Amino acid sequence: MDKNAARQFSAKLRTEDFGSAGSRRLVRQGRIPCVVYGQKEPVHFTIDAKEFANKRRYLTMSTILDIDLEGTELNAFVKAVQEDFMTDTVKHIDFYEVLRGKLLQTKVKVVLEGTPAGVRNGGVLEHVLYEAEVECFPRNLPDAIKVNVENLDVNETLLVRDLPQYEGVKVLDDPEATVATIKFVKEDAPQAAEGEAPAADAAAPAQDASKDNK
Numbered sequence: 235m236d237k238n239a240a241r242q243f244s245a246k247l248r249t250e251d252f253g254s255a256g257s258r259r260l261v262r263q264g265r266i267p268c269v270v271y272g273q274k275e276p277v278h279f280t281i282d283a284k285e286f287a288n289k290r291r292y293l294t295m296s297t298i299l300d301i302d303l304e305g306t307e308l309n310a311f312v313k314a315v316q317e318d319f320m321t322d323t324v325k326h327i328d329f330y331e332v333l334r335g336k337l338l339q340t341k342v343k344v345v346l347e348g349t350p351a352g353v354r355n356g357g358v359l360e361h362v363l364y365e366a367e368v369e370c371f372p373r374n375l376p377d378a379i380k381v382n383v384e385n386l387d388v389n390e391t392l393l394v395r396d397l398p399q400y401e402g403v404k405v406l407d408d409p410e411a412t413v414a415t416i417k418f419v420k421e422d423a424p425q426a427a428e429g430e431a432p433a434a435d436a437a438a439p440a441q442d443a444s445k446d447n448k
Contacts, residue, residue: 240292272331348384352416374402
């Protein structure tokens, strides 16, 4: 499945049967209750559960979807997914409407690519910032901010200001905030053998004994 096909969903307007009981009935019927927020009043609708399950692997939290709501086109991205992990079902989805030609603010996943030099030299990579807040027009919104970290060595840090720039995309996070860093693993101090007293403690009784002999 190509990305364009994965972005397209067919939806049915939900005008009744609200509440938790109604939502459970919809889920049993293979439909996912949804709501889209944005510039207007929230709109309630449902989408096919199997369709969402098949396409979900191709989507990110910043993927703009084309939703055909009974002839009305909505452009939105997923804001939250409520799941029942016991039954492996999606119970509800919140969408946020995107208006073409208007700036939006959202979070985009930060993806680290490559094996850092510091890891090859015995260090450990710490990924600190997993999402970056950005401002852009919908047409410029990337699925992810991808950064190559192959040249990152031990005791070096990748900052927000070091992230690659995407056309029309402004990163709103603190430029000095840490995205990733590489550190050596700290070795634990050697432990005394079980039943063996530390050297300093073992010497103490000898000192006390010498005082008694005086």
